[in-house]
Amino acid sequence: MTTAPAIEGWFTTGDPPALVGTRCRECGTVFFPREEAFCRNPGCAGEAFDEVELSRRGRVWSYTDARYQPPPPYVPASDPYEPFALAAVSLEAEGLVVLGQVASGFGVADLKVGDEVELVVEPLYTDDDGTVRTTWRWRPV
């Protein structure tokens, strides 16, 4: 069984894993998903970026769940469908709020605004060819 990220270049899969963004060399603005062409700070002419790993821990800005199976291109992980939770997480050092699913086994009852969570990588779905596609998720600390 092979395992591969559901999307290339958005997160690392080592231990511990991290989200990967970019930082403008001129103004320091951080981008996730990565921005590699032109800095989006309107006061900055930057066109050069460094790849950066984002903070692995953050605090919950808000959260919800998906009780009904989302429409395609979402690929359900199981049949019958099992609901999952979602969190928007504030990363202080980067000044960003980043969305992610919540780690398997945790639901909205395990979360509150302001709670600390950490990044994990878990299976998202299985490809037609049997490859397990992984994604980043937030796990309550």
Next chain:
Amino acid sequence: MNDDVAVVGVGMHPWGKWGRPFRSYGVHAAREALADAGLDWSDVQLMVGGETVRNGYAGYVAGATFAQALGWNGARVATAYAACATGAQALDVARARILAGMCDVALVVGADTTPKGFLAPNAGERWDDPDWLRFRLLGMTNPAYFALYARRRMDLYGATVEDFAAVKVKNARHGLANPRARYRKAVTAEEVAASPVVADPLRLLDICATSDGGAAVVLTSASFARSRGLSSLRLRAVATVTPTFPNTVIEMPNFATDSTVAVAPGELTFRDSIAHAAYEEAGLGPEDVSLAEVYDLSTALELDWYENIGLCKPGDAEGLLRSGDTALGGRVPVNPSGGLACFGEAVPAQALAQVCEVAWQLWGRAEGRQVEGATVGITANQGLFGHGSSVVLSV
């Protein structure tokens, strides 16, 4: 300068799930608006259509589709798309041409035929399209974003699911007598509480449906309206501002906010800035408003809008709702039409439908839901990809 454009007629095809081509709703609305204005299609010098992205090529060139269906009359044509703000942007195109002296009479039309269920992205694999990726990588539907905002109100301001249900109960009551509303049925708090959770804490009856519908507005120069003796309202503002960097509220279809590392966020959120720009353009303020039509994609989002359009301070929306101020008969009724709760969303028509309701209210023709003595009305909405709009009309 903003007094130089007049709203002289409005029309709508009732909202529903009719399953007919979108152009048929648009033409129905257009004919009703022209009749309302006392003008003929042959008087129209500019047709502006609101684009629909779910109805093939005819939808991409909606302005021309409506013009052809009404019978080619040689009018100039334009089509605008701005997600949920599409209708307002189309209105803005028409207003700009009139203000520039390029035409005197413009017809603005938006209509949509929608699929069942969650609004989903167009088909195909698009790994560079955030609207596709948010479904693929997160399963993040539109209601999930609304739910994030709702939960935040609960944890920050002490909002309750009972408050959210009260918004639905209010709007359902408002829409009871509205002949264009899709849902004309009283709803109880118990019924909201008994509906299934879609995206915690929002239940099915907290979230608006998607609908078919069509709306149209006829604009003219003030001098034309006077010369024909038309009954007119003043189009005081059409704000279609984009966010200001860094936008610190997570929005559809994004994965993250802008970073605040290099630039500190401003005082106004994006939603605040939409109404702020409209008030500034109109030379009016929240204290002048008789009624508001705001985008209640969810019940909780209506509460956000109370604050965004300046009816109260952040955190006070629940109090305003509970006091009855935003119900018909209250100080400043919100969504007297019944709002999206009673209509469901027909994307390119919705911002125009809001304008239609404000017009009927200001003309005193909102039978069964009239805000007595209404003189100023504001609309507000927000859509994905940094779109939003606010329109102000006055007598």
